[in-house]
Amino acid sequence: MRQSRVYPYLLLAPAFFLMFAVTLYPTLYSLYLSLNKIEKGRMTFIGLKNFQTILGSSDFWESLRLTLIFGFFYITLTLAFAFVMALLFNRGLRFGGIYMTLIFIPWVLSDIVSGVVWRWMFYRDYGVLQNLIGPLFGDKTLINTPAGAMGIVVAASTWRAMAYVMLLLLAGLQTIPRDVYEAGAIDGSTGWQAFWHLTWPLIRPVTLVVIVLLSIESINAIGMFLAITEGGPGRSTEVLSLHMWREALQFFHFGYGAALAVVMFFINLVLGVVYLRFMQTESSLGAA
Amino acid sequence: MTIAGKRIKVQGLVINLVLLTTSLIFIFPVFYAVMTSFREPGYGLTREIIPKVWFFGNYERLFHYGRFPRYVLNSTINALGGSLLTCLTASLAGYSFARFRFRGRGFLMAFVLAMMMLPALTNLIPLYKLASDLKLLNTYPLMITIFGAYGVPLSIWIMKGFFDSIPVSLEEAAAIDGATPLGTFFRVVLPISAPGLLATFLINFVFNWNNFIMPLFMLTRSEMKMATVGLFDFQHALEGNQDELLAAACVVIMTPAIVLFIALRKYFLQGMVEGAVKG
Numbered sequence: 001m002r003q004s005r006v007y008p009y010l011l012l013a014p015a016f017f018l019m020f021a022v023t024l025y026p027t028l029y030s031l032y033l034s035l036n037k038i039e040k041g042r043m044t045f046i047g048l049k050n051f052q053t054i055l056g057s058s059d060f061w062e063s064l065r066l067t068l069i070f071g072f073f074y075i076t077l078t079l080a081f082a083f084v085m086a087l088l089f090n091r092g093l094r095f096g097g098i099y100m101t102l103i104f105i106p107w108v109l110s111d112i113v114s115g116v117v118w119r120w121m122f123y124r125d126y127g128v129l130q131n132l133i134g135p136l137f138g139d140k141t142l143i144n145t146p147a148g149a150m151g152i153v154v155a156a157s158t159w160r161a162m163a164y165v166m167l168l169l170l171a172g173l174q175t176i177p178r179d180v181y182e183a184g185a186i187d188g189s190t191g192w193q194a195f196w197h198l199t200w201p202l203i204r205p206v207t208l209v210v211i212v213l214l215s216i217e218s219i220n221a222i223g224m225f226l227a228i229t230e231g232g233p234g235r236s237t238e239v240l241s242l243h244m245w246r247e248a249l250q251f252f253h254f255g256y257g258a259a260l261a262v263v264m265f266f267i268n269l270v271l272g273v274v275y276l277r278f279m280q281t282e283s284s285l286g287a288a
Numbered sequence: 289m290t291i292a293g294k295r296i297k298v299q300g301l302v303i304n305l306v307l308l309t310t311s312l313i314f315i316f317p318v319f320y321a322v323m324t325s326f327r328e329p330g331y332g333l334t335r336e337i338i339p340k341v342w343f344f345g346n347y348e349r350l351f352h353y354g355r356f357p358r359y360v361l362n363s364t365i366n367a368l369g370g371s372l373l374t375c376l377t378a379s380l381a382g383y384s385f386a387r388f389r390f391r392g393r394g395f396l397m398a399f400v401l402a403m404m405m406l407p408a409l410t411n412l413i414p415l416y417k418l419a420s421d422l423k424l425l426n427t428y429p430l431m432i433t434i435f436g437a438y439g440v441p442l443s444i445w446i447m448k449g450f451f452d453s454i455p456v457s458l459e460e461a462a463a464i465d466g467a468t469p470l471g472t473f474f475r476v477v478l479p480i481s482a483p484g485l486l487a488t489f490l491i492n493f494v495f496n497w498n499n500f501i502m503p504l505f506m507l508t509r510s511e512m513k514m515a516t517v518g519l520f521d522f523q524h525a526l527e528g529n530q531d532e533l534l535a536a537a538c539v540v541i542m543t544p545a546i547v548l549f550i551a552l553r554k555y556f557l558q559g560m561v562e563g564a565v566k567g
Contacts, residue, residue: 007469011384012396015377015440019403022437026414027406033414041420085310088303095304101553102311105318108549108556110498112516113538116523117317120324120531126333128320159314164560171561220409223500227523241409248413249505258417261410272405 027265033258043255050259060260062235063243066150070239071218073154074161078214079207081158082165087195089166090173104163111160115227118156119143146236149229153237156224161217165210172206173199205278212275219267240264318542324535332531346536353533358511359518360540365428366503366514367496370435375489378440379481382447383473387456404441412505419506426509434502439492446491446559450484451477487555494545515541 034050036043054060085103089096106114121129124141134142142148176199222241225231231238231246238246244264248257324332328343350356385397415434416425424430454477462472478485500516507513513521519537526534549556 005390008384008388008390008393011380011388015381015444016396016399018373018377018433018437018440019400022415022434023403023406023411026411026418029418030410030414033417038417085307088307091300091303093300093304093307095307099307099311100557101550103314104549104553104557105315105546108494108498108545109318109542110500110516110545112500112519113321113498113542114317116519116527116534116538117321119523119527120333121317121320123333123528126335128337131335159317163314167557167561216405216407220407222409226500226504227520244409244413248416254413254417258413261413265407265410268405268407268410272402275405276401 030258030261030265033255034262036255036258038254038258039252046255050256051263053256054259054263059235059238059243063238063240066237067219067239067241070150070154070157070221070237071215073151074157074218074221075211075214077154077158078161078165079210081162082169082210085162085166086169086173089170100163100167103166106160107163109160111223112227114156114160115224118152118159118224119228122148122152143229144233146233149233149237153224153228156228157218157221160224161214165214168210168213169203169206172203176202208278209275212271212278216268216271216275219264219271318546321535321538321542324532325539327532327535329532330530332533332535333528343532346532347540350533350536350540354518354522355510355513356515356518356522356537356540359513359515362428362507362512363497363515363541366431366435367493369428369432370439370496371489371492373432373436374439374443374492375485377436378443378488379447379478379485380473381440382444382449383451383477385444386448386451387459400441400444404445408438408502412501416505426507426512428512430506431503431514434506435492435496435499438502439495442559443488443492446488447481447484450481454480484555487552488559490548490552491556491559494548497541498545 033043035045035047037046037049038044089100093099121127122141122143123130124144125131130142134140137145137148140148143152220241221239222245225237225239225242226245229237231242240260241264244257244260247253247260320337323338325346326342326344327334327339327346328341329346329349331339331341381400385393419425419430458476458480459472462476463469467475498516499514500520503514503517504520507517515537519534519541522534522537
């Protein structure tokens with residue numbers, strides 16, 4: 001390794017300048033914006049009033065509640081599905097690569113494209129899935145019911161994220177040495193016991209990382225909601241991200257929108273700190 | 289064959305069957321969009337999945353519909369420009385982290401990781417306000433700079449990984465021959481890591497191309513819109529009456545992403561795992 005004084009910093013400068021200007025500075029600027037009322041481009045300092053309004057707004061609490069509901073089902077479903085798939089892929093199959101590629105395709109589609117297609121599949125009278133699943137729910141047009149609309153976004157988001165989560169879990173599974181199982185087999189442990197006592201403790205750290213990643217994603221999810229429900233029917237799927245979008249781009253309440261963004265940012269920050277914690281414990285396990 | 293051997297074989301068959309079914313279900317929406325794009329005008333949504341009468345003219349119709357070609361051009365310019373900016377800056381930074389030990393290195397690497405965690409969503413409003421104050425809304429430089437910056441953190445990690453895998457001895461030899469550090473970087477290191485750099489470029493291209501929420505805020509004038517936002521507008525205008533046209537637009541937008549992913553899946557998957565877990 002070479003030692004140098006200025007050179008390494010010079011190489012870092014352009015990248016760090018970009019991150020400062022486009023990522024860090026706006027984040028700090030949003031803290032400032034959130035203390036202002038912004039109307040027709042004019043800013044008036046109003047202190048913490050926006051946050052008072054937010055905390056007193058039933059729309060805010062309702063959208064937070066919807067975000068939590070979405071997050072709960074999205075995370076649970078994605079994780080459960082991805083877990084099963086990761087265990088199957090971990091068998092080292094002959095066509096594993098082809099299956100993996102196919103399952104990954106939803107993940108490389110734009111959220112807006114995915115949303116348009118999923119909306120079609122639940123279109124009244126014609127949608128493929130509407131006709132398949134609708135009869136189970138009394139032939140209602142699912143997308144027009146609050147629970148149905150949320151369920152469709154959960155399903156579409158799970159469909160898109162599953163492969164990625166599966167890959168992370170698989171990477172965790174593959175770090176487990178084979179001889180751990182062989183030792184287990186000698187001791188006479190069955191498949192389920194082997195999973196519970198050998199596999200699970202070793203991939204628990206990865207699982208925690210994935211849960212936090214998915215939580216962050218569920219708070220910031222917006223594209224699918226815009227394409228599939230746009231908050232409807234009524235406001236029954238207006239999650240936090242949509243609430244912010246609506247306040248900013250439809251009502252032009254930029255100060256209030258920025259304050260909402262700050263609240264969401266702090267939720268992200270808490271999750272981010274938890275995430276880094278889990279990663280640290282994981283890498284210290286890896287080093288041990 | 290032993291009983292145990294048979295059991296393993298049957299088990300393998302079942303697993304294959306489960307994975308095959310899941311794979312087919314997972315790509316069904318793509319198939320559905322492609323099929324819909326081949327229906328006759330006005331017959332976009334019907335009960336059958338495969339069209340009874342095939343019509344191949346929707347892509348040509350789309351070419352004349354609204355400003356679609358312009359949207360695609362805008363997407364291409366913004367996505368390529370952003371990728372280029374990301375790769376230029378991230379490869380230099382990745383090289384610095386891979387090859388030098390300097391004061392603050394650990395902190396700066398943690399900073400990059402933290403930047404990766406900063407959500408783009410909560411930055412939309414301040415970025416919009418800043419861009420509007422600077423009279424940069426609805427311009428290519430704005431979108432290119434934003435895309436460029438958002439790609440940087442992950443790309444630094446990916447590029448650092450590539451540089452770590454190149455033996456230092458090559459650069460030492462070049463240094464002995466009297467090459468300057470920057471000369472060594474451009475003449476020795478970059479050519480060797482060209483495949484990795486190209487992959488990073490294309491991964492970023494796909495992310496930028498797919499991005500919807502950033503251009504939704506930053507590019508509102510019709511002639512500056514990107515294809516993803518155009519698709520959102522089309523959805524409002526066409527759903528329920530000209531779905532075949534809407535489907536053709538979906539297919540045009542998804543094709544580059546799918547093709548690049550299949551061609552570069554190894555790099556994509558590796559980059560994703562590294563970005564999330566290794567850190």
